[in-house]
Amino acid sequence: MVPQRVTLITLGAQSVPKLRSFYSALGWEETPASSDDYSVFTTAGVLLSLYPYQDLLKDTNLDPGVHGQPSLTFSGITLAINVESAEEVDAVMASVKKHGAQILREPFEAVWGGRVGYFSDPEHHVWEVAYNPAAIFDESGAMISF
Template structure:
């Protein structure tokens, strides 16, 4: 499968979402409590601290051009990607879902017990990007806000 090149160190550093209205999306993610960094970029691009990979926002059409994919038709169906907000307790899951909805998110699926022993619900941001809010067995959330996985 190609030349025997040394493998680079793998890392996921940024997740970028294409958005319709930069100002509204920036306000939404700030209202959820994510801290915006490098705000000198104005409304051209926005970056937020998440406790893990950086969350980026970029105008949908420009992001489509950047990756050389058609901007339309925009998918109304599931896009095969979700973001996750792992929690420590079921009460935290409920509180996060309620808070996100109070800030303009849409409820996709109420929180419920899962068949794998967790507790999960979904909301969508103003552009329809789905977020799972979840407590999952064996995935701990540390004081550093990161998900810690067992070996």
């Protein structure tokens, strides 16, 4: 049986120091294992790691594509930060923009009753910021249901 959990998300970084600086500027805390070669941030329930893109290609044995560079097309994956109020969506989006994120879609009222906005970090990893009125968080801030 495969355990039903996600424990680590790794972003392939063209520049670990650049992305490390971006996430640090958001106020995210790093683990002691972090450096400019590999960085790990603690979040509620999942660790976020930054690992050199070329090393990740080697590790996964994937085809690097054109000129060994990541595609700037949408990969079909978003990372999400769920928050506890509609107003917090707007505040988070304003904060990430101030720290160099590209706003892909300004916050809007979702058809399912929440509020959502989208941004990308300096290397085009896509993030969703969402308020879901049905979301349930545990004491650590991890979303456990909606």
